[in-house]
Amino acid sequence: AQKVTQAQTEISVVEKEDVTLDCVYETRDTTYYLFWYKQPPSGELVFLIRRNSFDEQNEISGRYSWNFQKSTSSFNFTITASQVVDSAVYFCALRNYGQNFVFGPGTRLSVLP
């Protein structure tokens, strides 16, 4: 069975702090894909990143970085020097090859000025 856990329900940080959002997944498949989505207060869902199970390289995109560790079944997301515009709900998702997506419950991030 597939499962995604985001243990942090809500996080509050002050602007310019770094923050890491945790994502732990469960799957028996060897080929799978991990995703992060952002849902700002306006409500839309924005795709941030996709990572396949064969690529454990960390990824950096501006202030965003992702750490994928198969050994701990984790795909954590770090925002460096957070900004108020980063305030949103962030969803981690898992997809086994050819199957449906399984979303985590989301982490609500509030960045305070």
Next chain:
Amino acid sequence: NAGVTQTPKFRILKIGQSMTLQCTQDMNHNYMYWYRQDPGMGLKLIYYSVGAGITDKGEVPNGYNVSRSTTEDFPLRLELAAPSQTSVYFCASSDAGVSEQYFGPGTRLTVT
């Protein structure tokens, strides 16, 4: 490219009424999905389709129906609306079995 479009953006229904939520994508994606998101909660899959003419139930299909006569369109039908169907409905599409999903802007539905 418009991506995934949904209409209407907002709707208020009375209990027992029916309606169709429209979803269209212009990316030629085979896979399409309908999710609902209750306030403060995550996404629950209602129905999905892997191609025209093929649909299947997701986690919470009761009270809904879908059809997929074309690659572009994937309407969601609500029959006999109930207050429990008050939610935000998102349509999404993806290219293949490995790709990310792209979401529409959502339809906020209230049933009173």
